[in-house]
Amino acid sequence: MKLSRRYLLIAKILLLTAILCPLAAAEVRCAGKRVERIVIGAHASEVERFAAQQLQTYLGEISGGAGTGDAGHLPIIQSDDPETLPGAGIVLGQSASDPGVARLCAAAGLKVDAAALGDDGYRIQRLGSTLLLTGPQPRSSLFAVYHLLESCGVRFFGYRARGGEIVPHHDPVEIPDLTVVEKPAMKYRFVSANNFPGSDREKLVNVADWAAKNRCNAFTLSPSRAGQTWEQIAIDEVRKRGLLIAGPGHVLAQFTPDPALFATHPEYFPLRDGQRIARVSPDWGGVPSFCASNSHAMELVVGKAVDYLESHPFIGLFAIYPPDGSQHGAQCQCEACARQSPSDWYLTFINRVAHEIETKYPATKVMWISYNECGVPPKAVRPADSGRNLVLLWCNDLRNFHEPMDADANRRPAPYLAWKPRLKAIKTDWMENPGDRDLAAWHRWKAWSSFLHASDYRGDVVLLEYYNAHVANSLRLPSLGFCQSGPWPPGGMARDFQFYRAEGIAGWQNCTDYYNDAPNPYWNWLAAQLLWNPDADVARLDADFHERLYGTAADDMQRYFAGLWSGIERVEKASDLLPRLNELEDLLRHAETVAPPGDVAERIKAARSFHAHCVERAQKPDASP
Numbered sequence: 001m002k003l004s005r006r007y008l009l010i011a012k013i014l015l016l017t018a019i020l021c022p023l024a025a026a027e028v029r030c031a032g033k034r035v036e037r038i039v040i041g042a043h044a045s046e047v048e049r050f051a052a053q054q055l056q057t058y059l060g061e062i063s064g065g066a067g068t069g070d071a072g073h074l075p076i077i078q079s080d081d082p083e084t085l086p087g088a089g090i091v092l093g094q095s096a097s098d099p100g101v102a103r104l105c106a107a108a109g110l111k112v113d114a115a116a117l118g119d120d121g122y123r124i125q126r127l128g129s130t131l132l133l134t135g136p137q138p139r140s141s142l143f144a145v146y147h148l149l150e151s152c153g154v155r156f157f158g159y160r161a162r163g164g165e166i167v168p169h170h171d172p173v174e175i176p177d178l179t180v181v182e183k184p185a186m187k188y189r190f191v192s193a194n195n196f197p198g199s200d201r202e203k204l205v206n207v208a209d210w211a212a213k214n215r216c217n218a219f220t221l222s223p224s225r226a227g228q229t230w231e232q233i234a235i236d237e238v239r240k241r242g243l244l245i246a247g248p249g250h251v252l253a254q255f256t257p258d259p260a261l262f263a264t265h266p267e268y269f270p271l272r273d274g275q276r277i278a279r280v281s282p283d284w285g286g287v288p289s290f291c292a293s294n295s296h297a298m299e300l301v302v303g304k305a306v307d308y309l310e311s312h313p314f315i316g317l318f319a320i321y322p323p324d325g326s327q328h329g330a331q332c333q334c335e336a337c338a339r340q341s342p343s344d345w346y347l348t349f350i351n352r353v354a355h356e357i358e359t360k361y362p363a364t365k366v367m368w369i370s371y372n373e374c375g376v377p378p379k380a381v382r383p384a385d386s387g388r389n390l391v392l393l394w395c396n397d398l399r400n401f402h403e404p405m406d407a408d409a410n411r412r413p414a415p416y417l418a419w420k421p422r423l424k425a426i427k428t429d430w431m432e433n434p435g436d437r438d439l440a441a442w443h444r445w446k447a448w449s450s451f452l453h454a455s456d457y458r459g460d461v462v463l464l465e466y467y468n469a470h471v472a473n474s475l476r477l478p479s480l481g482f483c484q485s486g487p488w489p490p491g492g493m494a495r496d497f498q499f500y501r502a503e504g505i506a507g508w509q510n511c512t513d514y515y516n517d518a519p520n521p522y523w524n525w526l527a528a529q530l531l532w533n534p535d536a537d538v539a540r541l542d543a544d545f546h547e548r549l550y551g552t553a554a555d556d557m558q559r560y561f562a563g564l565w566s567g568i569e570r571v572e573k574a575s576d577l578l579p580r581l582n583e584l585e586d587l588l589r590h591a592e593t594v595a596p597p598g599d600v601a602e603r604i605k606a607a608r609s610f611h612a613h614c615v616e617r618a619q620k621p622d623a624s625p
Ligand SMILES: [Zn+2]
Pocket: 270, 271, 290, 291, 292, 293, 294, 332, 333, 334, 335, 336, 337, 338
């Protein structure tokens, strides 16, 4: 008993020391005043608490206080009365749930709702001795924190755990006297667990962390293969950053009627070659084994989809797609089904699910897909209730990768269709003699756009792009095979995003694998910047990226990468790149001589290793046509 009292006394002395010795804390200043604390509401959400911790951690790191425990950091206070606290403070939260923030906003006449800022916009505003970070969503505060840190010189180019961040050192930390009003151009800005299992916790956390720092707001997770479940995925890490969870994707085949019903109700199951068969595909891919024109069978499948959402209510964007692959000949061939196009019966199903969930899950959207045979707009069916709670994932899978979407080249079929003729059939639902209007990406989008307008569609459209190395192999496009994602043609990404915005497309995702940060995270990072603002000054972004990453070697490295990306982008055969690589090597060599040892030298080493990989690839005979 005596011993534990003594420990208690020591603990009290230590606590007092921590409180009485403010010199131990990081010094953070704003508008000439010492910042005393970070304040969040008494009932702050998990995302807001995380936002406050992120701010605390990074401010501590900038001031050199990292690793010194709580004493090196600004304290985080939970209070609904921030205005009564003495001295200056940073207050973060949303006015809907935080009375202190609501009073501050009302007194200053700040508009911070979704009408003013979209779902994810934010404001940073100094009000006297308070620096307020606020917006309409919990994640708005988190995004505002990352903006504030960037204004202090932090950069979130790549993954924190992979050396992709820049954190400068200043003591004291001077927060610039900012007034910031930000609203994203694109409503949905995605990352995904493409080609890595969600159960890879380390990778999932790294990608989720990078996404939030770059103001992406949605994470596609697809535990849809045999043995994969949501329970294996660290969704807590996604949710604490306030990201929307989209998924599970290609699972329609899993929602088929119970095969035990076949004995009494063979009519629920598909007719193929004159016979009803009960073939269930519990695995990814496969076929949706039900007769889509049998209303009882449809009811069972819709019921299974609704049950799935009931078991996984954290899904914000409920994606239900047909199997990934052509469904030609695999569908029910009964007379009634044969009269419907795949897009028609699929949208009938989607309409039913959307109707069933709208009352119980008003915030949940149903994601449907325009892909393969379903890439042709429906003929007879329209989105019910104007598709209010729908999000269409429109796959841009026949584009010319070298030209912007609104260029003439995309009003003609992409060159690779000449050596991939089967795609012409699959993507047009087996149309005979498809023409430019059926095959060219621009026309294909315009056909969907007309269909959606004619349907008075009030849902959203997210575009899925395919700049990835898998496409390099499957379409035999060597230019996409050098790095995981990209390169885009010079200026092409900004021009595409401006076009998409003008077309009313509200979101974007690249079907890329992560990490996608070799030789540097440029393409991922640039996409995130332009999703937020397609009019951003790309030249300024480029200069900042290279200066911060490569320091004294920035000029050489920026010229090197400009030459490398534009060179790769134009290759028709991998070997075309060799002369360009030889020319560029001088810049790399010079960068190596001027770079100081340490982080910059390491980054140039990564570029050198990527250069060697490009040389090796260019020397190999490739599969280009
Ligand atoms: Zn049928």
